[in-house]
Amino acid sequence: MSALVELSGVTKVFHEGRHNALAALRGIDLTIEEGRITVLQGPSGSGKTTLLTVIACLARPTAGRVRVGGEVVSNLPEAFLADVRRRKFGVVFQQFHLVAGLSAWTNVMLPAYPTGRSHADIARRASGLLDRLGLARLAEERVEGLSGGEQQRVAIARALINDPPVVVADEPTANLDSALSADFLGILAGLRDEGRTVIMSSHDPRVFEAPVVDRVVRLLDGKVAA
Amino acid sequence: MRAWINRQSLLVDYTLSALARHGGRNLGLFVVYSAVVFVLASTMLFTHAIRREAKALLTHSPEVLLQKLKAGRHAYLTRGELDGLGRLRGVNRVEGRRWGYFYDAVVGANYTLMAPEAGHPDRGRVDVGDGVARARGLAAGDTLSLRSAAGGLHVFTVGRVFSAESSLVAADLVLMHPSDWEAFFQLPDDVFTDAALSVVNPLEVRNVARKIGERLPESRVILREEVLRTYDSLFDWREGLLLAMASMAAAAFAILAWNKASGLSADERREIGILKAIGWDTRDVLTMKLWEGALISGGAFAVGFLSAWVHVFHLEAALIAPVLKGWSVLYPRFVLTPSVDAVSILTLGLLTVLPYTLATLVPAWRAAITDPDQVMRGTV
Amino acid sequence: MPGFPAGSVAPIAPVHRFRPVAALGLALGTLALGALLVTADLLKPRLPREEAEHLTRALGLTDLALVTEARYLRHVSLADLHSAFQDHPVAVEHFPAGAVIAPPAHLRHAPSFPSSTASHARLD
Numbered sequence: 001m002s003a004l005v006e007l008s009g010v011t012k013v014f015h016e017g018r019h020n021a022l023a024a025l026r027g028i029d030l031t032i033e034e035g036r037i038t039v040l041q042g043p044s045g046s047g048k049t050t051l052l053t054v055i056a057c058l059a060r061p062t063a064g065r066v067r068v069g070g071e072v073v074s075n076l077p078e079a080f081l082a083d084v085r086r087r088k089f090g091v092v093f094q095q096f097h098l099v100a101g102l103s104a105w106t107n108v109m110l111p112a113y114p115t116g117r118s119h120a121d122i123a124r125r126a127s128g129l130l131d132r133l134g135l136a137r138l139a140e141e142r143v144e145g146l147s148g149g150e151q152q153r154v155a156i157a158r159a160l161i162n163d164p165p166v167v168v169a170d171e172p173t174a175n176l177d178s179a180l181s182a183d184f185l186g187i188l189a190g191l192r193d194e195g196r197t198v199i200m201s202s203h204d205p206r207v208f209e210a211p212v213v214d215r216v217v218r219l220l221d222g223k224v225a226a
Numbered sequence: 227m228r229a230w231i232n233r234q235s236l237l238v239d240y241t242l243s244a245l246a247r248h249g250g251r252n253l254g255l256f257v258v259y260s261a262v263v264f265v266l267a268s269t270m271l272f273t274h275a276i277r278r279e280a281k282a283l284l285t286h287s288p289e290v291l292l293q294k295l296k297a298g299r300h301a302y303l304t305r306g307e308l309d310g311l312g313r314l315r316g317v318n319r320v321e322g323r324r325w326g327y328f329y330d331a332v333v334g335a336n337y338t339l340m341a342p343e344a345g346h347p348d349r350g351r352v353d354v355g356d357g358v359a360r361a362r363g364l365a366a367g368d369t370l371s372l373r374s375a376a377g378g379l380h381v382f383t384v385g386r387v388f389s390a391e392s393s394l395v396a397a398d399l400v401l402m403h404p405s406d407w408e409a410f411f412q413l414p415d416d417v418f419t420d421a422a423l424s425v426v427n428p429l430e431v432r433n434v435a436r437k438i439g440e441r442l443p444e445s446r447v448i449l450r451e452e453v454l455r456t457y458d459s460l461f462d463w464r465e466g467l468l469l470a471m472a473s474m475a476a477a478a479f480a481i482l483a484w485n486k487a488s489g490l491s492a493d494e495r496r497e498i499g500i501l502k503a504i505g506w507d508t509r510d511v512l513t514m515k516l517w518e519g520a521l522i523s524g525g526a527f528a529v530g531f532l533s534a535w536v537h538v539f540h541l542e543a544a545l546i547a548p549v550l551k552g553w554s555v556l557y558p559r560f561v562l563t564p565s566v567d568a569v570s571i572l573t574l575g576l577l578t579v580l581p582y583t584l585a586t587l588v589p590a591w592r593a594a595i596t597d598p599d600q601v602m603r604g605t606v
Numbered sequence: 607m608p609g610f611p612a613g614s615v616a617p618i619a620p621v622h623r624f625r626p627v628a629a630l631g632l633a634l635g636t637l638a639l640g641a642l643l644v645t646a647d648l649l650k651p652r653l654p655r656e657e658a659e660h661l662t663r664a665l666g667l668t669d670l671a672l673v674t675e676a677r678y679l680r681h682v683s684l685a686d687l688h689s690a691f692q693d694h695p696v697a698v699e700h701f702p703a704g705a706v707i708a709p710p711a712h713l714r715h716a717p718s719f720p721s722s723t724a725s726h727a728r729l730d
Binding site for chain 2: 053058059060078079082083085086091093097099101102106110111112113114115116117118119122158159162
């Protein structure tokens, strides 16, 4: 399997130089392989979420290098980084971060708005995604009226609208019960079978001990544990 | 090109739905904004149109108007003095004007009673302006009774009523026969209120004016160009009630708009963070914000200006007119020829659109260029 | 497809739903009509003014009958410089229209005492 995401010596410090400076990541060297389901596991405070945001190009590392598909992205200007973010990554946030007041359908379509594709195109694809995730009859509902599990599936559909090769999910089962967690892992398996790469963070044993997971990376205090 | 249109139209879609989500507040802002533009544009259109009318009509005024002063007060000219003026070199023609003010207690209106030397009605008949006709409910053939200061009641038959078209110059006019005028005001047949002179060579008008001044030292000479200049600067904006009202409204609105536009709420900041996280870049976010500012301010300008246009040229400036009418019982009809001073309207447009759009854009800048992760955590 | 929950109905074809951009287009259309009205108004020939012009010439009129409240407002251009106990056109205003209508141009630079030659001195 080829390496899709490579991190070398990645460090991330928040509030650098101030009295409350916090080093969330300390010199991470990591290679994520293509077409696998990788889970970042560790207690809270271990830097999982931060690592995920750096991988998904949502934040830049304070030091070190991030390579995606062979090209270095950590020092790209913002516009180029945003382009990489849009094309390569689909992110499912722990709190979903859906836009309230809009329908599920519109939420799913949002990431594709600036791509230059026509409304009809995007709507068609969104419709298909919602249908595959069993949300067809809720498409016109406002997202704030949906249940936690439904909202998560909207978030997944949204992450897939631009057909990204990598899907990133942060603590996806934190708000789900066992049945929904199992459903969710099934969805992930389906994504992997389509050829996508899945990277998640979780401290939930139901996740990192699931058979569907290909690799578990343990994090402790901002470093990869042995 | 196609892609660009798609992107813009989808960004506008999002902008409009974002505006609609805070519907009440944005609608209120839009309405107030439009109202401010409406007041300013109405004022500008109205004064510009009146100035043009004045210019068009008063170019037919006499070249020189002469008033006699006695002991600092307005005095009458005699026929002898008029003849003397007529003999001055450079003076073509002298026409004595006879007119005066009359307060009609019946309706509380002021009229201008005039007795032209030529073209006057017959004895016992008057021609009235449309303002007089409206005030007293007159039509051709009706009777008009006026009580003079001396106490007598003078009864006239209305011959002609001037149309609304000439309202601006003739609204309060009552034209009568010279003998009737003398009888009404108890004045001899030898007096004239002032004199209208025409000169042989228009370029020499100031020299002629000087000569008149030498001949009649206690006179005031008013040139047509002065009349025109007066009407050009008739509505002095610095002291204008209209502008004062509009300025207060504009100031209140500016505070409101600035408050709204110059700070992003935590919600809006989060929303920008989410958009960036799901794949929008800085350009997209700022384009959206630009549309937001431009749609509101551009829309307000368009709505305000168009309503002002309809208001001034199709509704006879119904809301502004009372300021001019004041306590007048008699007033002209403002049937104005549509015209626009492109420069001032353009200025108004720029002032409406640019500051507001910038005020919407600038605070979004910081949020737009920050890493989405920071924005979503709330640590921008 | 494995892993995807059952229970969805037949796929919905993308319906051309109401889009805010369409509403904007409608609004723009209305404004365009308004702009047409403005253009049409501007292209119309000047309103007939023959009667007004005739009266101005025949009677030698010098002022518009805008305000009939006071004589210096009715005949702005003929207003006196000053007269004892008379309303002064540049005085503190007590007629509403007087706050909007400026005193005649040729008086604003005139010296304070009436003199025919003095007022001519400012004919520049």
